[in-house]
Amino acid sequence: MYDILQALINGTFGWGWPDWLIYLISSLVVVTIILVVAPLQMLFFTYYERRVIARMQDRIGPNRVGPEGIWQPIADGVKMFTKEDIVPEAADRIVHFLAPCVVVAPTILMFAVVPWGPGMTPVDLPTSLLFFFAVSSISAVGLMMAGWASNNKFSLLGAMRAVAQMVSYEIPAVLSLIAIVMIVGSLSINSIIEYQAGLLISNRDLPGIPDLGLGWFVFTPVGFVAFIAFFIAALAEGERTPFDIPEADSEIVAGYMTEYSGMKFGLFYLAQYVLNFLLCAITAILFFGGWQGPGVNWLYAQAITPTNPDGNGLFNVLAGALGVFYFLLKTYIFFFVMVWLRGAFPRLRIDQLMDFGWKFLIPLTLANLFSAAVWVAFTRWGAAEGMLITVGWSPVLRWLAAFIITLAINIGVYLWLTQVYAASQAERRRVELEELSATL
Amino acid sequence: MMEPPFEIEIPRGRVIEVQRDDSRVRRGGGLLRGMAVIWKHWKESFRLNRSYSQIHGTFTIQYPEEKPRIPEAYRNMPILLYDDETGHELCTSCFQCERICPPQVIHMTQAKDPATGKPVPAVAEFIIEYDACMSCGFCAEVCPFDAIKMDHEFELSTDDHAQLTVHKAQLNRPISYYASIAPTMWAEVRESALKKLQGNIRRRPDVIGIAPHLTERIAARRAELAAQAAAPSPAAEPASPPAPSAPTEARKLTPEEKAAKLAAIRAAKAAQAGDGVTPSAEGGTPAEAPPADDKAARLAAIRAANAAKKAAATDAAPAATGEPTTPTPADDKAARLAAIRAANAAKRKQAADSVDTEEGS
């Protein structure tokens, strides 16, 4: 945004404004856009989810307010705003009030590093991926505050479950990301996206591949396993079925939201849906190339960029539009999958969820980490790093070897883990009984 | 590893053990299969489906725009039928429905001949408490005259609870309405119902038994017809509607004449009161009163009935006879009511005494 504005104001118009003013203007513009876009995404997502899940259940879904019910979320919002705000007598008023804010703020902050299109990153941090996950972990504190301040058993139980779940599933999420970070060699989201140019194979793994913006990580064995693991972890972090235990209405009513009403309740909803959007977006970015897609890179090459200040501003708009289109399309498809899962599955029990996370997902992602190391070694290392086998191999051969080896490792580990996981559960039951019979 | 499922033969069948195979190692195939099922539903849901044999497609009926098809037998709330042509109600107030009704929500009073005070096979007031009705349909089933039927109307919601106590005027529906919602069911009973109705009409004097909202119109129509018949030629007389009452009598029903007639009836009744032809003499009042006055008349009737009941309960004849004198009647209506009350109380006392003596002997 900053570079475009600078090019526009100082280049096109030639006004020669000072840097800090342009910086301030661009910051304000970006913040405004984010603050507008985030709630809009949430509104759209609630409508989208309800319509899609209704279709899955042979229903139609909301279709009364506006054409095809498109204004339904607005009507819901109006309802939320006009509802009475009830604070329980025994609640801790200040914390009760602060909790929704603490939950919502990080989700909006996370938007700061999400690139919407080529050159459309609000804040281009070199450690943006880490920033994303660091900030996302703050909302756990907000959930704790909500659960504790409500002074309700169900709330506290829900908050504990939510936080335990978020903390546990952050580990497989981050472990699966580390595999990607190892391959890319950067923590910057932008460079991860740039890596995924090419056609089925990344440009950087195999130079000379035509650039259609399709060199996505999901086409590699490492990326695929990381994608599955990350998506499962994202479901748990976003409290989506089958991991929506914190708000399991059949057990603990509405979890940490039980004692909230009116717009405070609405804020929790906002946070949840915005978080879901961001998790879908980051999945699209990391494994499906974000805004990458056929044509975007070509358009962007002719646009005004720091490296190419003489470009045409029109191409900025075109590349941006196409990039945003690809990005949102992928994001919405992932949200569709989330809704699809919600339509299809019951939910796990809390101890089963922890079992799955710690005993299956984490070993799987650890093995995937090893695969990623193998991948890097085969595709990039030479004699200098001590990788003597691949000396003299052509890039195609190296890539093929890496692909086959990592595929074998990942499939093998998956099959073995499922077996071990099942056996461990059966074994546990047996051991339990043995111990019992020994003690009694 | 898997044992063959357990099975034994029993007469005309087997006992089979369900196949669990839950010891198999699972790798997520079941989840994917479930997702495939849901995907199919999602894909097919853009097609509208109303077929019984299909399990995919959207089944939703968009309610206010699109009404569900209602089978003939559907029963919601009871209604009363009247004949389209004559306006006569089919109900004869036989009290069958009142007796069978499980939640006891049907209440009715029998009509009386205003001239003679004798009961007429027609209903004076008919009340159904829709709010407590359980729509069981027994009333329609037991009705020997097919006068009470179950309606298909289901949009009964209201913000006024009192509206759910439904009176005869709101319960009345023409036969043609019922024939349109349940043609075959009506066709089955049509013959006998109409035949019985003809029989009953003959025993109903004047406008008794005519749907209340039609009495005015019918009176006007009769007056018109009578005027026609009187003016051009007496030959037109047979063309008058098949109402039992003569058109000459109908002409009397101008307001002044009606008042005169009422006075006459009152006198007659007062004379008859001693005889005690029927315990519910006051039941005749609502039928005479025009529909606008309906409510007040009913109230008076209920009040009178209550007073009579009370009087009977006190078990002391002097007290009962003395009671009518205490209120000072402002108008003749009140006076008449008081007279009826007193007569009733006296009669009930007599009846009770006779019962007592019977039981005693």
Added chain:
Amino acid sequence: MLQTQELQVNIGPQHPSTHGVFRMLVTVDGETVVDLKPVFGYLHRNHEQIAEANTYLQNMPYTDRLDYFNSMANNHAYAMAVERLAGIEVPERAEYIRVLMVELTRILNHASAVGFMINDMGAWQTPLAFGMREREKILDLFEMASGARLMCNYFRFGGVARDLPPEFIPNLRELLVALPAYIDELERLLRDNEILLQRAVGIGILPREVALSYGVTGPVLRGSGIPYDVRKAEPYSVYDRFDFDIPIGKVGDVYDRFLVRIEEMRQSKRIIEQVLEQLPDAKGGHINPKARQNVRPPVGDAYARIESPKGELGFYLVSDGSGKPYRYKVRAPSFINLTPLADMCRGYKVADIVVILGSIDIVMGEVDR
């Protein structure tokens, strides 16, 4: 070491997954259930006492309200009891219609019971929506025949209220195409679902001997592996003329009950097909023309039981020769199946309680009466 405190949690009476106004006073140790006290009676409507003040026929619509999912089955048991008491013959055709209706009821009850159970596991309504879709179709049929969807009030002493309307049989035949497709789809959706297996296998085990000692009946008993079905044990109506199997479970856990219900839907469909074959040859009309509805049975008592979808449903009537029952007693399967709940839940997790409750398949209208 890590000591946890025992905590009492009230689940219900106003709770999303207690299937009505039902309260469970749960003592938990962490997430483990130490003790559970079912508290019910919130829906008590004095059903039996009201019935003793009503005439025999007037009670028929009240039986609809016992287990409002299976009004036809309730009607059947009550009609059978009065018929036994008053010695009323039922024509053959009426018996076939009765069996047809009760088996349709069984399908709709199991479809929704499975759906509700999966809902309690946390599925977002989908299996329930599919079950409700088939249930709606069956209710359409009920509406055609009896005039009402839920409170059918269809049975009369000596037969049924009306004969089947002409459009009933074609619609039923169409439905019989959809039913196997629905059941197969349900199996595909859930049977091998790893999450369902995790939640259902080994949960809420009701061992054989315990099930017997509690007097549990219906799919819960059969899920525990005891092949007891009133339709086979004491064939009433015309059930001795049909071929059908009795599915039983192996372990007695939630999963077994789920499978037994699915298999029972298949068997009910088989029975309906046989009814359709034999119905045209059946003698008699839809009701015994000599049967008086306003019965005054001779002094005596009678007990009639049927295999209702939820278990053995019995009506015990004592007549003193008047038009009203002197004593009227319902043996409600939901109530008796609910009694082992505390034992079934002990030692499992809190989240399992609702699943176990869902797998018992209760209707509070029948439990509290």
Added chain:
Amino acid sequence: MEVVVQITFGVIAVFILVAAAMVVSVRNVIHAALWLIACFFGVGALYMLLEAEFLAVVQVLIYVGAVSVLILFAIMLTRQITGEGVRQLTNRWPVVLAIATLLFATVLAPTLINQQWNVPPAPPLGTPEPIAGPAELGRGFVNEFLIQFQVVGVLLTVALIGAIVIAYEERARRRKVLTLAEELELKRLREQTSPTVPAPVEAEPVVQESRSASER
């Protein structure tokens, strides 16, 4: 620009100090924990101000996201939910304050006196790049500080195992409640192992055990 940075620093520093003071002075333990989180945030902001983004992010990730949640968990699991706790400060807090100030002064006074302010020391030629970004940190971990890194790793693993050992109890001892199926299974097992002993006598403890569990 410098002025803005100075002002921002001042604001953040005051915020941190206030938050820290609140941590030790509020009555409610949960509130204290929440103030601690605010304090951590302030430190993260300071890092950000110093353009050490990586450290700032890691500060948030570890302290706010993990450590504080752990603290909150610990408090909620061990204390009454209502949180009305005792006063955190002792009666003699001025004494403690004085001692703390004294110690602080003894450590910091020489530094403050000897430090030459405002003059950044010129790096001698040939010194490596300062360790700032994640790439440099990573390289540092696996090259220069490999042994330290490994030792810390082992230490953490040991701590992890220790935590498991502390938390671990035998299942049978931890689980006081048996399910119905387990009870019967046990009974059956017992009958198999000791057929000589009459079964009812053996079975009785099981029943009693279960009953006592349910009565508790």
